[in-house]
Amino acid sequence: MSVTASAAPSKLKSFVSNQQFILFLVLLGMIGIFTAFNRIFFSVGVAGNVLADWGPLVLVALAETFVIVSGGIDLSVGSVCTLSGVVGAFAIRALTESGMAPYLTLFIGALVCIGVGCIAGVINTLLINYAKLVPFIATLVTLGAAAGLALVFTGGGPIAGGPSQAIQLSVPWLGPISTPIIIVIVICFICWAFLHKSRFGRHTYSLGSNPFATRAAGISIAKQTAKIYILSGALAGAAGMFFYLRLGSGAPSSGLGLELYAIAAVVIGGASLSGGSGRITGTVLGALILTTVTSGLIIVGVDPNWKQVVVAILIAAAVTIQGLRRSEGKAS
Amino acid sequence: MTAPIYEVRNISKKYGAVTALDDVTMQLYPGEVVGLVGDNGAGKSTLVKCLSGVHQPTSGTILLEGQERHWKSPHEALEQGIETLYQDSGLAPHLSVAANVFLGREETVPGILGKMGFLAQKKMDVEAHQELDRVGIAVPQSNRSVSQLSGGQRQAVAIGRAVAWAKKVIILDEPTNHLGARQAGEVLQIIKTAREQGLGVIFISHTLPHVMEVTDRIVVLRLGKVVKDAPTSEFTVETLLGTITGLITD
Numbered sequence: 001m002s003v004t005a006s007a008a009p010s011k012l013k014s015f016v017s018n019q020q021f022i023l024f025l026v027l028l029g030m031i032g033i034f035t036a037f038n039r040i041f042f043s044v045g046v047a048g049n050v051l052a053d054w055g056p057l058v059l060v061a062l063a064e065t066f067v068i069v070s071g072g073i074d075l076s077v078g079s080v081c082t083l084s085g086v087v088g089a090f091a092i093r094a095l096t097e098s099g100m101a102p103y104l105t106l107f108i109g110a111l112v113c114i115g116v117g118c119i120a121g122v123i124n125t126l127l128i129n130y131a132k133l134v135p136f137i138a139t140l141v142t143l144g145a146a147a148g149l150a151l152v153f154t155g156g157g158p159i160a161g162g163p164s165q166a167i168q169l170s171v172p173w174l175g176p177i178s179t180p181i182i183i184v185i186v187i188c189f190i191c192w193a194f195l196h197k198s199r200f201g202r203h204t205y206s207l208g209s210n211p212f213a214t215r216a217a218g219i220s221i222a223k224q225t226a227k228i229y230i231l232s233g234a235l236a237g238a239a240g241m242f243f244y245l246r247l248g249s250g251a252p253s254s255g256l257g258l259e260l261y262a263i264a265a266v267v268i269g270g271a272s273l274s275g276g277s278g279r280i281t282g283t284v285l286g287a288l289i290l291t292t293v294t295s296g297l298i299i300v301g302v303d304p305n306w307k308q309v310v311v312a313i314l315i316a317a318a319v320t321i322q323g324l325r326r327s328e329g330k331a332s
Numbered sequence: 333m334t335a336p337i338y339e340v341r342n343i344s345k346k347y348g349a350v351t352a353l354d355d356v357t358m359q360l361y362p363g364e365v366v367g368l369v370g371d372n373g374a375g376k377s378t379l380v381k382c383l384s385g386v387h388q389p390t391s392g393t394i395l396l397e398g399q400e401r402h403w404k405s406p407h408e409a410l411e412q413g414i415e416t417l418y419q420d421s422g423l424a425p426h427l428s429v430a431a432n433v434f435l436g437r438e439e440t441v442p443g444i445l446g447k448m449g450f451l452a453q454k455k456m457d458v459e460a461h462q463e464l465d466r467v468g469i470a471v472p473q474s475n476r477s478v479s480q481l482s483g484g485q486r487q488a489v490a491i492g493r494a495v496a497w498a499k500k501v502i503i504l505d506e507p508t509n510h511l512g513a514r515q516a517g518e519v520l521q522i523i524k525t526a527r528e529q530g531l532g533v534i535f536i537s538h539t540l541p542h543v544m545e546v547t548d549r550i551v552v553l554r555l556g557k558v559v560k561d562a563p564t565s566e567f568t569v570e571t572l573l574g575t576i577t578g579l580i581t582d
Binding site: 194197198208209210213214216217220277 | 411448451453
């Protein structure tokens with residue numbers, strides 16, 4: 001039986017029509033437009049701010065990429081980010097008071113943040129695998145619980161009392177790039193390798209593409225789901241630590257609404273919410289476009305309330321273009 | 333005659349008060365294609381699920397190469413060389429042909445990266461091509477996404493995958509459904525190739541001419557019981573239909 005291939009499109013053509021390439025052009029276009037309105041936009045200082053906003057967003061967006069590729073959704077990433085930042089802040093304050101060295105304190109604080117995220121991931125997994133809730137409801141439960149706990153623990157105010165080295169770490173030293181941003185870039189690369197080059201990533205795609213075929217191939221859907229949601233929690237926890245380093249405290253509002261921006265970044269990056277598609281490079285660029293727009297609007301003097309409207313337009317445009325490209329692909 | 337490769341003895345399956353399978357006994361020999369036919373609700377799907385390890389029979393025994401087996405999961409049956417192509421379970425359309433062929437059996441690169449699960453993609457692309465070629469399916473580019481293939485091509489890959497991995501037994505549930513005449517003919521050809529390789533094949537289908545063409549023996553199920561188990565040469569399409577519907581009894 002022959003499976004005949006139509007002529008493969010040329011490398012150049014497939015590169016130019018590549019979603020990531022389009023996103024890159026959109027990003028360059030935005031930088032150009034904002035710079036035309038206000039020359040200040042094209043500066044190391046603004047770039048540093050854009051990257052500082054990008055860091056936590058891309059961490060939760062990476063988390064969301066794995067989940068969305070697997071055909072699920074994780075609404076809890078924003079409040080898990082908040083809660084882990086708060087719990088991390090308590091740990092850091094306690095260790096600082098006990099006289100531990102500042103960098104070791106921050107390192108342990110980061111592990112606490114990631115640990116809290118992992119626990120949230122385990123709870124999401126239990127709700128999905130054993131209570132048989134759909135991911136939307138399971139993670140909505142965790143969203144509410146984590147946001148509530150963050151407020152209960154803090155009483156509504158920020159938790160300070162850590163070493164001053166925290167904020168110093170967030171100061172850019174390599175142009176607009178700070179040490180936490182370097183770590184985030186390394187995490188992006190690791191996520192890329194695992195999603196696109198490893199067995200774990202392969203099974204994540206296959207779960208989102210066809211869960212029945214995945215099960216028939218002998219892959220445990222429950223185990224794969226657990227790995228994905230725990231990874232998602234861990235990345236949300238890392239985002240919590242990023243906020244802590246930036247603010248020098250754990251604030252109960254730091255990750256508010258972050259899940260929607262994360263989903264937006266993933267969708268703008270080309271993933272389909274029905275699962276089976278999406279790329280790390282798309283998510284990284286999607287998050288960069290979002291933070292560029294939000295910073296750019298402020299710098300050119302647009303009322304900040306327009307931010308959400310512009311983000312909404314970006315999502316609509318990205319999804320429409322995707323739909324057009326998909327129907328075009330089927331026709332050819 | 334050689335010993336059966338796969339066998340069920342007196343198995344029954346009850347779902348509460350409903351008896352889906354009632355004292356079913358059948359054998360499958362290596363290099364043999366057995367047709368499993370019956371009307372809707374006759375118990376074909378339940379029998380397939382018992383054979384592939386999805387369900388455990390309420391009573392009776394399952395023997396693989398003469399040894400009694402109690403499958404706890406489809407994965408366990410899969411590991412013992414029983415490959416099942418479920419109706420409509422299909423392939424993962426977003427993944428490439430090679431990724432689908434190796435799904436759940438991915439090969440990793442040597443060394444520490446391999447231990448972390450990093451894939452030997454080029455090797456799998458080449459091997460997927462060779463394996464499909466061996467069972468009679470020519471795929472020019474095994475790195476193409478399955479969503480770019482036609483329905484018949486997808487089914488060919490799905491069956492090719494099952495035949496390529498099956499070590500002992502292959503169970504095909506309605507593999508010619510939704511296929512055109514030419515593509516169905518090609519699927520039947522793949523089944524014949526599998527038989528020549530010494531596999532035991534269980535072929536479930538509603539399309540009786542396909543059953544007549546490709547099988548050596550036909551087992552007819554009716555209301556959860558085996559009503560006839562005879563060489564295909566003893567049937568015509570008419571007598572087979574009569575046996576399935578219960579118009580002919582003997």
